[in-house]
Structures are given as structure tokens and as C-alpha cells.
Amino acid sequence: MNEEDQAPEWLENAVLIYGPRKAGTTLLHNLHDGNNELFVYPAELKLKRFRRTIWQSQPKASELYFDLSRLSKTEVPNFDNKSYASYAKSLRNEEISSLRELIQKDIYAVYRFAENKPSNPLQWCVKEVGEDTNMIIAFWKQMFFNGKVVMIVRDPLMVARSVILSRRRGGIRLSAKQLFKQTKSPIRNLYDQMQLIDDKSFHFVVYEKLTSETSATMHGVCDYLGIKYSPVHEYPTIFGEKTVTRTSSKNTQKVFQNRNKWHNNLSFREKLLVWIYSTIINYRLSIKAKKEGKRYGPYPEMVKKIENR
Template identity: 25%
Template structure:
């Protein structure tokens, strides 16, 4: 596998899928169309709230089964809010045969590369060429960026962030198909993301680019050019049209509006949708992030009022977050 991968980092609903899919079809890249979850499948301790996993020592066959089960899952999943809808994209038989053809799963790097090669073969019915660079994004990548950098010293990292107020609203809508959710895993996920955002910039320095979702949709040509120059890839027109494995991407917005093009039309929608509890949590935990990245702080709201469709137990639990987080 090419030793100069590009990893996209960021919380749920922060623009990571959009950024990744803008590079799908680029002649120099293999853009993995799903979140691969390298570390989870290899038994590592994942702290990211929504995908939290305790560590577990795994042998090769267990890792292989994790990979197979995940590809089977994404091949059967049809969810407009998911990372990417790749239902029916995968040749499961080819993936299984290829992933089982490799014997070495003792080392993380080898395991990751076996997985990537099998995914490419399943999607394209041919071997992954050495000249193709890999782009991959998983929401927990931020906490493992330094491990990825140790495995791939020439790797590049692109971390996309979104206004925390807007991000928490979008994550809440993503997690609340029925009723208002308990916000703890959402808050923990955002906390994890912003914590490693700051740590990684110190340790990875020039190989770590931070961009804002708002800038990407308001100034797409400027920001995509910046990403292209940072990553060291050629400027191709395909990078202005998001696709998934060559097919036009309809987006995964919680507004149920199908993606058509890069647009800033919905950037302020959160203002009418944010709940008081969400404002207070962001202000308590992420004031530094708001200030550092130029997002305007809004005043705390009264916590007495129930959020829409928030049940009593959830109301109490969410208010306790203010006190104990």
C-alpha cells in the first residue's frame, strides 16, 4: 500500500463525509467510502463517546471476523443519515476471500493494510495499485492520530470542525429518531474531538490541517485548493462534486434535504433549533473552542423548560450533566 495516506478527522455531523466524498474519483486516490474503524476492529480502547469500546485482546481470526461483519453490515444498511449509503456496493465473497488470504494480523499496520486491500478488491475487482494514496475517515481517528503517524510517518491529517452549537444540534437530531436523547454520549464525543484537536496540532504540526465546515461550504474553491495543496495531490474537477464510489452523493443531512452542491443555505438553521440545555453545555465545556475558532458565544438559556419531546428522566439526566461534567 502507498505509504502516504490522508486521514480525515472530525466529530459526527461536522462535515467529514462531505470532505471525504469531494475526493472520491480522484485519479491519484483510493477514497474508502465508509468509516473503517481500524482501531475498534483490532480491539483497541476507543474513548469517542458514541462509539466507545473497551480494549480487548484479539487474535487474527477475531479481527478478520470483525472486518467481515462490518462490511456485511454496511452492505446491507440503507440509512439516509449514515456516513455513506453503500448498500449493495460490496462484493462480499471477494472481500471474504481476500481478507482471509492474508495470514499476518499480529501487527496493527499489517492488519490495517490487509483490510484496505480487501475493501479495494471487493469494490473494484482488482488489486490496489501502489501509486494510489488512500483517504480514510473515521470519527475516532482524532484520538489515534499519533499512532497513525507512527505507522505512516508521511501521512497527512485534515481535521474539519463545525460551530459547536450547530454541531450539537445536528448530532442530537442524528441520534434522536424518537424523542429527545440523553446528551451524555454526544457531549463526550464532542469533548473527545476538541481535546485531541488541540493535542494533535502540537504533536503533528505541519502535517495537521484544520479547516472549518462553514468555510468549506461558503468558500469551496478556496478551501478545496488549500486542502489539495496541503495533501500534495493534483487539482482535478472531480474534487468539486461529492460522490461515493463514483455515484453522486445525496448527503446525510438531518434536514432530509438531498445534497445538490456546496451551499451555505443551511448554516444558520441551528439558531431556531437549538435547545437551552445545548447552549448551556456548549458554553460550559467548549468556550475555548468557540473563541479560538472565531465562533460567536450566545448567552446561556433557562434550563427550566423541557426540550421538545424530552421525557422526565432524560430531562433530569441532561440537567445533571451541567453540574457534573
């Protein structure tokens, strides 16, 4: 039997890191790396692209999976990218019964082609961002019924600011319609996350606490996952090598605390539109919550509830 066919038991123990785009998911993901009990897959799964896929051993679905992956397009430290690319190509033509099976095969392939990896992992970890929170979590639980979820939250206005500045660095000026979308998305994510706050099967991480109290925050995550805490959780790594978090706005291998306000560095037009949009969206969601008997409040209220869990 080939080594790749001998799937180890730890592939059944899955951990998902989830949050809005620009909420610190990549940083949190990189902080998990380096633990000998947890294997961290160094890319996003793009689950949102597969929720409507009727699998039926479709070669096209397997092709899409690898076409969407950043792993085959970027250089990763301590990783045999050439051998992985060759194996991934072979999987495109293999009969695979489900997305779950393909994910597990991919996770194990990355593990085999990685250096400086856990010798005896107990579980594996991956990240996903944005889109419909409930849909992502339900899809994840459908594939990995006992899978754990580490949920990160961040001030939605800071998330919107990060997206705007990121686009600006790329030479893109967002239209009023695009600003509305980027303002609404993290607020909607927060609304859905707040509905899950009492579910103890999830572990919540506050971005602002992660960057200001990294050690204490990661201690809590390790306790939830049932793994030993180590100082390696205090700085971002990929396969054990220190890294600058890819989505970071600052070129540093350390965790840094952003002390800016949401409106800093935004133009008058951007500040005005984001403020107007956020006020309208929050008002509508508060009315919706009241009608449906759900909870919703300002971000500081969410943080307080997480701290009191």
C-alpha cells in the first residue's frame, strides 16, 4: 500500500479558524503553527466556492479545488512544492467521492511534503474567511461533525478600513457601491457571530486582545484545542519558520498592535460613506434582531460577552 493511501487517524480531527476578511485570520492561523500536536495547513480552503457543488467524483471539482489554492502558486518555507504540485496534478484525475475526502488527501499530502512538521500530530488546522458565517460553519460541520471552530472577531469599522487601505495600496479606489459592500460584510459577519456566542463548542478570539495580549489569548486557544502551549505561539510561523503574515499592513515578523482609529488615513469621502452606511446597516440589523428575538449590539458588547464566557 502506498504511503499516501495510509490515512492517519488525526485527519479526522479538524480545526477551522474563521472570521471576516481582514479580521486577523491569517495572523491567528500563523500563530498556531509550530506546535507538535497540531498540523497547520498553510493556505485557505475556499470552502465557500464548493457549497453548491454536486460532487459525484467530478474531475472538474478537483481541478477547481487546486486552481483556487494559493499553495501551488506561492513559495512556502520548508516545503517541497515541486513534489506537491506533481501529486496534486495526479489527484485531479483520481476518482474522489467527496470534498471531505479530497481535503483529507490534500492535507496529508502537504504534511508528507513538509519539513519541520509535527512528528505525531493529533489534529490539523485550516482557515476560512468571509461570506455567510452560518453557511461556512454548517458546511464545515457537515464534513467534520466533531470539528472544532476558533472564531475571531474584530471591530467591523476597522475591518472596513483595512480593506479600503489594502485596495488603495493596490492602486484601487473603491466606488460608493463597493464601499457599501465592504462596510456591510463585516457587520453582517459580526451579527451572525453574536448569535453563536453562547455555543461552547466554539472558541472566540478578540483580534484586539490577540495583538495586545498574545500569550494569554493563545493560552486560551490551546486549552480549547487540548494541546500544550509553547512560546512558538507568540509569533507567526509557517512550518516552523518565522514569517511576515501575508495580509499584514506592517513588514514585521512580530505581532503588533494597531493603535489607529477606524477613520485614520481615510479620505473625507470614505469616512463619510462608511459612517453613513454603518449607521444604516446597524440600525436595520438591530430591528431585525428585535423582530426575530435575537441579540445584536455594538462591538464592545460582543467583546464583553466573549470575556465573560
